[in-house]
Amino acid sequence: MQADHAEDLASIREQARRLLQDQATPEHLKSLLNEPGSFDRVLWHHAVEQGWPSVAIPESAGGLGLGWSGLAVICEELGRLTGSLPLIGNTLAAHALIHAGSDEHQALIDSLTSGDAIATLALADPSESGLCGSSSAQVRNGRINGEKALAAFAAVADIALVQAGNERGNGLYLVRLDQPGVQRRLVEGFDNSRATALLQFIQAEVTPLGGAELLGEIGNLAALATAFEQIGGTQACLDMACDYARERRAFGQPIGGFQGIKHKLAEIYCLLEIARGCASDALDAWEQQQPTRRQLTSSARIAAIRAYNLAAQENLHVHGGMGVTWEAMPHHFYRRSRSLALELGSLAYWRERLLADLGLESATALVG
Amino acid sequence: MNHELKLYRERARAWLAEHAPRYSGQARHGLPFEDDLALARAWQAHKVQHGYGCITLPREFGGAGGSELEKVIFCEEEMRYDLPLVYFSISLNNPLPIFLRYAPDAWKQKLGPATVRGELIWCQLFSEPSAGSDLASLRLKAVPTEGGWLLSGQKVWTSWAQIADWGVVVARTDPSLPKHAGLTYFFLDMKSPGITVQPIHRLGEEKDLNEVFFDEVFVPDEQRLGEINGGFKVAVETLMIERYAVTDESGYGPTLENFVDLAGNARLNGRPALEDGEVRARIAEVFVERQGLRAIHRRALEAFARGQAPGPEGAIRKLLLGRTRQSLGAMAMDMLGANGAQLAPHGHAVTDFARAWLDPSLRIAGGTDELLLNTLAERVLGLPQDHRPDKGIPFNAAPK
Ligand SMILES: Cc1cc2nc3c(=O)[nH]c(=O)nc-3n(C[C@H](O)[C@H](O)[C@H](O)COP(=O)(O)OP(=O)(O)OC[C@H]3O[C@@H](n4cnc5c(N)ncnc54)[C@H](O)[C@@H]3O)c2cc1C
Numbered sequence: 001m002q003a004d005h006a007e008d009l010a011s012i013r014e015q016a017r018r019l020l021q022d023q024a025t026p027e028h029l030k031s032l033l034n035e036p037g038s039f040d041r042v043l044w045h046h047a048v049e050q051g052w053p054s055v056a057i058p059e060s061a062g063g064l065g066l067g068w069s070g071l072a073v074i075c076e077e078l079g080r081l082t083g084s085l086p087l088i089g090n091t092l093a094a095h096a097l098i099h100a101g102s103d104e105h106q107a108l109i110d111s112l113t114s115g116d117a118i119a120t121l122a123l124a125d126p127s128e129s130g131l132c133g134s135s136s137a138q139v140r141n142g143r144i145n146g147e148k149a150l151a152a153f154a155a156v157a158d159i160a161l162v163q164a165g166n167e168r169g170n171g172l173y174l175v176r177l178d179q180p181g182v183q184r185r186l187v188e189g190f191d192n193s194r195a196t197a198l199l200q201f202i203q204a205e206v207t208p209l210g211g212a213e214l215l216g217e218i219g220n221l222a223a224l225a226t227a228f229e230q231i232g233g234t235q236a237c238l239d240m241a242c243d244y245a246r247e248r249r250a251f252g253q254p255i256g257g258f259q260g261i262k263h264k265l266a267e268i269y270c271l272l273e274i275a276r277g278c279a280s281d282a283l284d285a286w287e288q289q290q291p292t293r294r295q296l297t298s299s300a301r302i303a304a305i306r307a308y309n310l311a312a313q314e315n316l317h318v319h320g321g322m323g324v325t326w327e328a329m330p331h332h333f334y335r336r337s338r339s340l341a342l343e344l345g346s347l348a349y350w351r352e353r354l355l356a357d358l359g360l361e362s363a364t365a366l367v368g
Numbered sequence: 369m370n371h372e373l374k375l376y377r378e379r380a381r382a383w384l385a386e387h388a389p390r391y392s393g394q395a396r397h398g399l400p401f402e403d404d405l406a407l408a409r410a411w412q413a414h415k416v417q418h419g420y421g422c423i424t425l426p427r428e429f430g431g432a433g434g435s436e437l438e439k440v441i442f443c444e445e446e447m448r449y450d451l452p453l454v455y456f457s458i459s460l461n462n463p464l465p466i467f468l469r470y471a472p473d474a475w476k477q478k479l480g481p482a483t484v485r486g487e488l489i490w491c492q493l494f495s496e497p498s499a500g501s502d503l504a505s506l507r508l509k510a511v512p513t514e515g516g517w518l519l520s521g522q523k524v525w526t527s528w529a530q531i532a533d534w535g536v537v538v539a540r541t542d543p544s545l546p547k548h549a550g551l552t553y554f555f556l557d558m559k560s561p562g563i564t565v566q567p568i569h570r571l572g573e574e575k576d577l578n579e580v581f582f583d584e585v586f587v588p589d590e591q592r593l594g595e596i597n598g599g600f601k602v603a604v605e606t607l608m609i610e611r612y613a614v615t616d617e618s619g620y621g622p623t624l625e626n627f628v629d630l631a632g633n634a635r636l637n638g639r640p641a642l643e644d645g646e647v648r649a650r651i652a653e654v655f656v657e658r659q660g661l662r663a664i665h666r667r668a669l670e671a672f673a674r675g676q677a678p679g680p681e682g683a684i685r686k687l688l689l690g691r692t693r694q695s696l697g698a699m700a701m702d703m704l705g706a707n708g709a710q711l712a713p714h715g716h717a718v719t720d721f722a723r724a725w726l727d728p729s730l731r732i733a734g735g736t737d738e739l740l741l742n743t744l745a746e747r748v749l750g751l752p753q754d755h756r757p758d759k760g761i762p763f764n765a766a767p768k
Contacts, residue, residue, distance in 0.1 A: 238749070242749045242750065242751060245751055246750065246751065246752065253752070253755060254751075254752050256745075256751035256752050257751070257752040257753070257754060257755060259738070259741075259742070259754065261751075262741065262742065262745035262746075262749075262751050263738070263741040263742075263745065265745055265749055265751065266741040266742075266744040266745040266748075266749065267741070269684075269744055269745075269748060269749060270684050270687065270688060270744070273660065273664055273681075273684055274656065274657055274659075274660030274661070274664075274684075274688075275660065276660075276663070277659065277660035277661070277662065277663025277664050277667075278656060278659050278660045278663065280663060281659065281662070281663050296659065299655065299656045299659045299660075302652060302653075302656050303656045303659075303660055306656075351648065351649060351652040352648070354652050354655065354656075355648055355651065355652060358628075358655065360628065360642060360648075360651070
C-alpha cells in the first residue's frame with residue numbers, strides 16, 4: 001500500500017463510520033429483519049453517493065483506484081454495524097467484466113460502479129457446502145439451466161455472476177436477471193436483511209466471462225473482503241460484550257470481574273487478532289500478486305469464520321437474558337456471523353482448500 | 369523492515385553460520401553437564417567479543433549498546449542452532465539488567481562485565497511454595513541487623529540456582545503492611561553462609577529447577593536494590609524488562625511440517641492418518657494460527673523499530689504457542705498409537721513430539737494461561753481486576 005493511499009483509506013474509514021452510525025440504527029436494522037428479501041435501499045443510496053461501489057475499481061475504468069484495501073476498509077466498517085450492501089458483488093462483477101474486456105462491457109461496468117445496477121455472486125450450488133461443484137447449473141450453447149443456492153442480494157440484483165458447468169468443466173458467467181428464463185424465489189431465513197434469493201434458470205442467456213482461473217480469483221477475493229466484514233463484526237461483538245461486562249453487576253461486582261466472563265472475552269480477542277493478522281497478510285499478498293495469496297486467503301477465511309462465530313455466540317451469552325431479546329443488538333450479529341459463514345463455502349470447504357493449497361490433496365483425492 | 373536491519377540480520381546470519389557450528393548440535397552430543405556448561409560460557413564470551421552478547425546492554429559493561437529489535441533479530445537467527453543457551457536463560461535476561469539499573473556503581477563494575485561474559489551466572493529468587501502467580505504474597509523474611517539484613521525462609525522453582533554465583537531476591541521486610549507494600553529487593557552472593565540449594569526433579573529430563581533454603585543469610589544493606597519496602601515495584605520492573613519473549617514459532621516444540629510428515633506416514637485403521645477429518649482440521653487450525661502469529665510478531669517488531677514497547681502481542685503468542693505445543697504433541701502420539709509412548713534416544717523437545725508434550729512449562733513459567741488471559745482482559749479489554757479479599761489488609765492479618 002502506498003503512503004498516499006494510507007490517508008485516503010483513513011478518511012474513507014472515517015466517512016464510512018459516520019455514515020453507518022447515522023443510518024444503521026437499531027430500529028432501522030430490525031425493520032429489515034422482518035421481511036424476507038429485505039434490502040436497505042436508503043443505506044445503498046447513501047453509499048452510492050459516497051462512491052463506495054467504485055472504491056476498488058482502477059481509475060482507468062472509472063473507479064476511485066484504492067484497490068482491495070479500499071474495499072476491505074469499508075467492509076470492515078459495514079461489518080461493525082451489521083450493515084448489508086452488495087459492495088463485494090458489485091466490485092467483483094466490475095472486476096470480472098474488466099478482465100473479460102472492458103470495451104464491450106463499459107456501460108455495465110459504469111452502472112455497477114455508480115450503483116445503478118446491483119450484482120449478486122451466485123457461486124454456490126444447492127446441496128453442496130463448498131464452492132467447487134456445479135452439478136445443477138449447466139451451460140450449453142450459450143444458455144443456462146439449473147439452480148443456484150441462496151445468494152445474497154439475488155432478490156434485488158440486476159445481474160448475477162454465476163458459476164456453472166460446461167463441456168470443459170466449470171466457468172464463470174454473467175446472467176442478466178431481468179430475462180424471462182430467470183426465476184427468483186424468496187425464502188424465509190434467519191437473516192432476511194441479506195436480500196437473499198434462490199435463482200432458477202430455464203434456458204436463460206449467459207455471457208461467458210472466464211474459466212477456472214477467474215472463478216478461483218472471484219471466489220478468493222469475495223472471501224477475503226468478507227473476512228474483513230467478519231472481522232468488523234467480531235470487533236463489534238467484543239466491544240459490546242466488554243461494555244456490558246463492565247456495567248452489568250451480579251453478586252456485588254461487575255460481571256466482567258468474573259473469570260468465566262473475562263477469560264472468554266480474552267480468548268475472543270486472541271482469535272480476532274489472529275484473524276486480523278491473516279487477513280492483512282492476505283490483502284498485501286493480493287495487492288502485490290504474491291504466489292501465496294491463495295493460501296493466505298484460505299487462512300483469512302478460516303480465521304475470520306472462527307472468530308466471528310465465537311464472538312457472536314458468546315456476546316449473546318454475556319448479555320444473559322437480554323441476549324435473547326429482540327430489542328437488544330446481539331442477535332443481529334449472531335445472525336450475520338452465520339450468514340457470512342455459510343455464503344461462499346463453509347469452514348470445512350475452506351479447510352480442504354487450504355490443505356490442497358499446501359499440497360495435502362483433498363481427503364477424497366487421497367481415498368481415490 | 370528497513371534496510372539497515374535487513375543488513376543486520378544478514379550479517380548475524382553469516383556470522384552464526386561461521387561460528388555457531390563449533391558450539392552447537394554435534395559439538396554438544398553426549399557432553400556431560402559440566403562440559404556443556406563450559407561450552408555455554410565459551411559461546412557467551414565469544415559472542416561478547418564480536419558484539420553479539422547482551423546486545424541491549426551498555427558497552428561500558430561489555431554489552432553491544434544495540435537496540436531491542438537487533439536483539440530480537442539476533443535471537444531469532446541464533447535459535448536456529450542447537451546452542452547451549454539455557455544456562456543463561458534467566459541470568460542475562462532479568463537479574464543482570466535490573467542489577468545494572470539499581471546497584472551502586474562499584475558493584476556494577478565488579479560484577480557487570482564478568483556476568484556479561486558468562487563467567488558469573490545469576491538466578492532469580494522470586495517464587496515460593498505459597499507465592500507463584502500471587503508473587504506479592506511471599507514470606508521469606510528479612511530482618512534488619514547491624515549493617516544489613518538476615519534472610520530466612522524458602523524459595524522454590526529457582527532456575528539454575530545450582531550453578532548460580534549471584535541471585536536477586538525479594539523478601540518481606542514488614543508484615544504489618546499490605547502485601548505489596550512490605551517487600552524489599554536485594555542481590556546476594558549465592559555462596560553466602562546459610563544458603564542451601566536442593567535440586568527438584570522435573571517430570572522431564574531438564575535439570576534446571578531447585579528449591580533454595582535461607583537460614584539467617586546475611587545480606588549487606590548496600591546490596592539492596594530500590595527502597596526499603598519498595599521491592600514489589602522493582603520486581604515488576606524486573607519482569608517487564610524481558611518485554612517480548614522470543615521463542616521460535618513452534619514454542620520450542622516440533623514444527624507443523626513435522627506433524628504433517630508424521631500424519632502422512634502414520635496409519636489409522638489401515639489408512640493414512642492424514643485422511644482423518646480431525647487430523648486435517650488440526651493441521652489447518654495450526655497453520656492459520658501460525659500465520660496470524662507471524663503477522664502479530666511482525667507488528668511487534670515494527671513497534672520496536674519505532675522505539676515503542678510492543679502491546680500485548682507477547683501474551684497472545686505465549687498463550688497460543690504453549691497450548692498448541694502440548695496439544696499437537698498429544699495428537700502426534702495418538703497417531704502413533706501404542707508406540708507413541710516412546711522417547712526417541714537423543715531426541716530433543718524441538719524434534720520429538722513426546723518430549724515436547726512432556727514439558728508443558730511454557731504454559732506455567734513466566735505466567736500461567738489464566739494469568740495471561742487476565743492480563744489481556746484487564747489491560748487490553750479494560751475489564752475489572754479479580755476480586756482480591758486480601759487487598760489493602762496488613763499481610764499478617766489477611767486471610768491465608
Ligand atoms: C520451568 C520453570 C522455571 C521457573 N523458573 C523460575 C525462576 O527462575 N525463578 C522464579 O522465581 N520462579 C520460577 N518459576 C516459577 C513460576 O514463575 C511459577 O511456577 C508460576 O508463576 C506459577 O506459580 P505457581 O507454580 O505457584 O502456581 P500457582 O500460582 O499456585 O497456580 C496454580 C494454578 O492456579 C491458577 N491460578 C493462580 N492464580 C490465579 C488467578 N488469579 N486466576 C485464575 N487462576 C489462577 C494458575 O493459573 C494455575 O493453573 C519457574 C517455573 C517453571 C515451571
